[in-house]
Amino acid sequence: MPARASSSSSGHCSKLRGPSQNSPCVASKRDVNITKLNYPLEHGIRIAFSNYLALHLVHKKLQLLHVIELIFDGFSESEINGAFSGT
Numbered sequence: 001m002p003a004r005a006s007s008s009s010s011g012h013c014s015k016l017r018g019p020s021q022n023s024p025c026v027a028s029k030r031d032v033n034i035t036k037l038n039y040p041l042e043h044g045i046r047i048a049f050s051n052y053l054a055l056h057l058v059h060k061k062l063q064l065l066h067v068i069e070l071i072f073d074g075f076s077e078s079e080i081n082g083a084f085s086g087t
Helices: 029-073 075-087
Strands: none
Touching: none
């Protein structure tokens, strides 16, 4: 029967102790699985923030358009166009 590696923590790298000189630290299967789990979470957070930012900018644009409507309310289209043409 082949020898099996021990699953005790003495053979693994410790964040506090660091890798030993005789056995360099290699990512364990568990570390890789945790990384795979964290990636979708981080990616989802980035997408959620991106969506929030886009909605925030749309909201600010709508607020600005509303203010512009209030400023120019009561003016005719020709008066508004004349105000921007410099005539």
